[in-house]
Amino acid sequence: MELPIDHFRLLGVNASSDRQSVLRTLQQRLDRAPDQGFTQDTLQARAELLEASADLLSDETRRQAYERELTAIADNANGSIAALEIPPSREVGGLLLLMEAGQAQEAFDSAARGLQPPQAPALGSSREADLTLLAGLACQGTARDYRDQRRYEAAALTLQQGLQLLQRMGQQAEQRRKLEQDLKELLPYRVLDLISRDLSASGSRQQGIALLEQLVQQRGGLEGHADLTFPQSEFQPFFKQIRQFLTAQEQVELFSRWGDAGSATADFLASFALTASGFSQRKPERILEAYERLKNSGQPGIEVFLSCQQLLLGQVDEAERLFDLGADAALKQWALEQGDDPLARLCAYCRDWLTREVLEGFRDIDVDANLDAWFADRDVQAYIDQQDRIRGRQFSAKTSLETPATAETSSPFGDWPSFDLSGSSDSPTSFESLEQESEDDDDELWDGPRWRFSDLQWPQLGGLNERLQALPSWGLPVGAAVAALVLGFGGWMALKPRVSEVETAASSALVQPETPAPAPLEAPFPLKAPDPSAGQLQGLLEAWLTEKAAVLAGGAPSESLADLASSDQIQRLQRQSQANRQRGATETVKTTITGFKVSDRSPVRIAAQVVLTYSDERKSSTGQVLSRTPEMTLRNTYIFGRRNGSWQLVAYKPTAKN
Template identity: 25%
Template sequence: MRIPLDYYRILGIFPQATDEQLRQAYRDRSVQLPRREYSDLAIEARRQLLEQAYSVLSNPTQKAKYENQFLQAQSAYQEQEGAESSATETEAIRESSSVTTWEIEVEPEQLPGSLLIFHELGEYELVINYGESYLSTLPTSPLSLNIDDTATKQRSDTFLSIALAYLEISREQWHQQAYEGADSAGRQGLTLLEKNNLFPSIQTEIRTELHKLRPYQILELLALPLKNKTPRQTGIKLLQSMLEERQGIDGKGDDGSGLGIDDFLRFIQQIRTYLTATEQKDIFMEESQRPSSVAAYLGVYALIAQGFAHKQPSLILEAKTVLEGLEPRQDVSIEQSIVALLLGQTEAAAQALKRCQDQQALNFIREKSQGAPDLLPGLCLYGEHWLQTEVFSHCRDLQGRQPSLKDYFADQGVQAYLNRLLTPIAPRPRPVKKKENIQPSRHNTYNHGTAVPVADPFPPLPVRSSSPIDIRDARRRKRLKNSQKPNPEPIPETVSEKSSSNKPASTQTIPNSKPPAKGSPRRNNRRVTLFRPKLGLMAVAVLGGVGLIGLATTWLNQSNAPLSALEEGQYSVALHRPLIDIPAANAQMVTVTGMLTSEGAQQVIETWLGTKSQALGKDHDIESLKKILADPVLTRWQKQAQQLQQNQSYWTYEHQVAVNSFNPSPNNPNQAVVDANVKESAQSYQGSQPGRSYKDNLRVRYDLVRQGDRWLIKGINVIR
């Protein structure tokens, strides 16, 4: 079998190499061993090829003859390329041009060794092509369990080489930000090993890579145009699988991505801009059933977005129910006031503002309501701005749209729904033997500012009554009555400043009117007529306040956003520049007190090894050393990286790290010592030509020091 290799490439040297360089390259290649999973047969086949190359090039007579043939082959190859580039290309010519400068003849049993050399040279496509071709010549029977069987070892070695080639292609695609291609290549290698039940440790390694790739893959798929429904749906399914493995957005499960809870919350915040309002509603409302307060909160925003944009107040009513379940856990008064406003429940909106702790929002609402009998004008202005900046801006299909309360309330469907929602039906007469407390109806069909029970005026509304955060109004009124939230500054009453503010929120009545008997039609009529003037005032406020929204935008940007817990450190989102650096293997893990954990110690070491690959690699990213090293080792490694850059040479590395011990200093909380085993494989390059390489298994002591909020390495000592 002929394969596209020459003796110079086998030894990793240039044709102009001196005799000393030839001997050094041969020694280096001989001591460099492949992965431990390879059989002795593959290692021996590789050794034979190295010896064959060295025996020819170290013999002056044979070397002269070989060089003559080699140079003739190169000249013929260059002439053929020149002729083809000047002629009209056809498919046949393109196919015949796939020759190389030189080929050598190898025996079939030497092919596993040849694949090893291809892999070391980075010729992963050749590994796959020649490996699959070689497998087709072998018997197709299942692999024998007899470890001494030569055919079994050859097949296993070939499968291993192909799988590792796919893994390296996956890593290259990942580096080039082609995440779907990276996933596809990795899964091909994994499937090959799984199908043949080979090398469980390599299978685990590939799965780990794929799990860390998954967040990037999700971003790439969700960023596709909305018309690409199938791949976008694949991205949503990948996200759902991550959520399942993590046991929810704020769960403690392990999805293998390396993202902690805080980083995953920021990742969720990032991908919201790639999801439509409907997609967010389906995902987050499903997640809220775990239960999850974070998912429920995000679901509220999606319900409001879809309900307002598509003029479906039934979804806003559902958001109201979810907010009632969240109220005991966090301040959602602003959201409750805006939801009540969109449902035409002005009394409930005023009561929600009384409980609000966001003084900046309240000051703005009061300022824009000066001269009005209530806070409705300011709430309308704030609500439109909030919908645009906090809701629409996070939904892919609504970004750039200008919300309009006037258009929303002018919609006939919205008017009909709100009229049904706010218009009570007289209760059915029934004999009453004794006075009873009338319970609230199953659905929230009344204003929360009153204590008037109303029967359902229409068939059940689409509210998720099975939600784990569905808390009924009876419990809510009881909670408000027994424990009033502190109110730093009194808020004007909805209709008149003269209303009594000493009554509990659940028993506040309309000013200048006597509380009628329960079930009184007069009270019900008052509730109906109360809403309609407010709806007219709402339209006036919206029309008169369009200009005020623009003037208030700068001030509002400094206010406390409702999603501040998730939006800390917001950035512009772009697929090629992720909002956060997803910590694959180089993220540091520091507790809130600043003390490094044992897991974080391993992350520091892995960060250093990754930074070393960048600083001494092809891009010579020397500045990155300052992010992980401190003097005296910083200066030493900077000099070494600068020397490589001046010589136009670089190294590539592969590392495996296992921390043996982690010992914080008992006398200084800003220092620690880490003992770790490091497996390091390295290959040097001069220009594009490979040079010296090695493979070490070291035990290293790292001295760590904390500077500011980062842990750096100030000392590196090889123990053995």
């Protein structure tokens, strides 16, 4: 066979080396024979080839003739290269020297060909073992060279070829393990290589996104620590680098899937991606979807972000309320410096928030946080006007639907602040779904498949246009930077204002019983186990669903609702029950949990994927059926939170289209 190398490179000397240098290098190479496990025959062939090169280069006459040959080959315009002819008995030794000379790719290709018929060596022979070992080592060396050149996908393909070859030969188990480990460690770099390619390379980019999902799954999620070779301290900077190569829609799809699987971090990122997409494309329905996802995530310290999303939706009163609720002293002082009008302060913060934390980090978004342009857009104006019309129809009797006075109780959720947010998870999630709302369709499926506005207390627009016109230009100087704090789940976003602890008392004013209360549940509540089992959490959820059904049916709960759920959930139930009473209606709801799986767990937050059967029926006081939902299967994510040693239900959201 021919080795694509000359005597100088084979021995490891340059063209100016004298005879003494040649002999000294020969001795060093002979003394440093590889120890990876080659047979003596291969090592002997290697030594003989080195000695042959040294003999030629140390003989002045032969060396001069050889140098003239090399010069003639270099001057030839047909692309010829120098090569050495070696006998088959020294083939493996020659390939070993080729690899040592830095030509691992050529060595790997030659070894792979040598293992294929008709050149394949006899089964079980020493030549087969040496050639297989050489192929594995050369493959690893080739991948290393590609990695040094930042050709990560080429490195991965080479490793995959090497693994397939060694698996076919059924040898070198240890070498296969090393190749598999190298391939695993290469995964983040492959993702970066593929995703960073031009948007026109859709096939490569989709492969990169698939590998990114594989990487996240391998780590046990964005917050996971299952992959010890890629610790969180290294993964977070890598992931921030990856994000800038993803489009807004790619981020929405990725983070939404991970969020639906129980990742709080992904929920947060999905909300920001939806906000960026909606703002840049002038699609307020995406802002609403972002708001719902973030609010239902159950994360602490999100009120100021929710306030910005409500402002973009034209809900000024609610936006101001949320901002006042969530801003700490430093942020409030910063806001005071932006103007005298509360709306001016909120707009200044919203613009700063969009600029610093929302609109950055997307491959296909390059817009300014121009609120003038946002509110001047005809689609945005039409959306806000339609929201007003819907609320005008559905809340014409708003004052009669106010929540009854609540008794003071201990705050049910201190570590996870309880938010009495208007616009619950029962709100429409898209502009198209809003258009389908009818005046008479006021059926509510709690934990159910449809989304609606009734029974909620949405703030009115409150003269937004007039207030906006009274404000100075949106070019207000931002002033001192908002205090930068890392988010509680590991610094996924660069900056976040401090948020004060806020405790909201749970309501204890419930409707008087009209039917006997159900028998007491066997499970003890409140649930105080520090690390509750799935069975205990399922029991807590079943208890809440049972008590919820009792209240909607016009009865009284047998358990303290504050022991089962947050005040936000309790108040939402009260509003729904009160709306039924005012209509003279009763509601019978049946739910049965058929599947329960914990998907995310921390000391203060647990997410569970739940499958349940659901049906309901609403009747008038005369017994006439007003609405009925036949039995169906639902899949929801339920969020549990812990405070003062007790676990409660905090939020829920659908995890699949029902």
